[in-house]
Amino acid sequence: MVQAPPPTPHELVDVDQVLRADREHLIHPLYHPSDHAKPLVIVRGEGAEIIDSAGKRYFDGLSGLWNVHIGHGRAELAQVAADQMGTLAFNNNYVGFANVPSARLAEKLIELAYPNLNAVYFTTAGAESNESAFKTARFFWKLDGKPEKVKIISRRWGYHGVTMAAASATGLPAYHRMFAPLVPNFIQAAAPYRFRCELEDGGVRPCRLPDGHDYAAELEQTLINEGPETVAAILGEPVQGAGGVIVPPDDYWPKLREIANRHNVLLIADEVITGFGRTGKWFALDHWNVQPDIMSFAKGVTSAYLPLGGIMISHQIQNAINEAPLDLKFTHAATYSGHPVCCAVGLANVEIIEREGLVERAASVGARFLSMLKTQLEPLPTVGQVRGIGMMAGVEMVDPNATGSAYYDNAVALVGRVVARCVANGQLLRRLNNTICMAPPLISTEEQLQRLVDVLGEAIRAESQG
């Protein structure tokens, strides 16, 4: 049996000792010591809340990192992990071996995903999933006798992880600066970003584009300029997350699908954030009746209880892998692909999402959440735009007195202060440049979401003065 945790773990933690060890020996993601002067030591999670070493509770407004869909503290998942570890903690899942949880989870995922997808390759993270997608796309074209089709066209403001190739597909320059040169053959096209117009020099200005602007045609032009015969795939998040919750126009994804077909390139959907109900559908391209050739997933597949990710591939790509000559086989691999404990927890998590109707809940509660945000925040002068779909939302802040890129950039410091005030008031949010991002657990109550919106509104009003 998994023992329940002690009732007040914060009392048991020697915080000073933890912080000393942390400061002396731990490099955190996106690390700079000046950003880490007073880290929160988080010791427990319960439902939609996390609790720090002083016993203070926070509403987990980004679900960890967009991933704790079912909320914290589910003893059921701890039990599944313990049972699987006790039975079989690990065996390699390379060709020639199989294990029960990975086969069962693959079957379940294929039941839930787009009908054209038929096979899964498991990874342990989102970036590794995208690396696998890039390699699988290249593999497919090489077998098809088109070895020159290698380029990946992604979009600016896209985030696909920060391993070397994934970082090269990521369209946020901050992740490139100190690690260049990037991997060749990764090209970024315009994003479907209504609120800003991108300038030739990579800058931005307040958007004057008409609502019906054809962002897909812009991407197609990049594809044509590169030469479709050199392009393996178009890659995109159905809704761009870390770029600031950018929801595309309704005709965008159907057009991208059509462009990919017309130019004979694959379409890769990066559903690392949008998968497993986050947007109110199991997978987000369902909002627009589009099916990708490859889908990357991670995060919500285990609700973050253990690291797991992967790609799902179409029948056509699966057939290519199955029919490859032995000397050209799919030599892609990872020690933990199909890890039995991660897959067992993934299966139990997906069953909880299904059993508790959390996808439908994300659609209905998410719609009310967005409407609260829009009603309460959009009238504020420093709020430029509120965007969202399902249980993900972004509030883009601006300096109403500035023009050009300063209209956005001047708001970056303000956003920092707003988020700090929210944290002090028990609401954990994430800032990405001048946008405040939210992705609450799918189990959040309307009261919790109303409180989040109220605290955020108060913080914006207070920090925008003067």
Ligand SMILES: Cc1ncc(COP(=O)(O)O)c(C=O)c1O
């Ligand atoms: C859309 C998307 N793809 C890929 C990744 C990378 O995932 P990981 O950090 O697990 O490598 C992320 C992470 O936030 C993401 O949002």
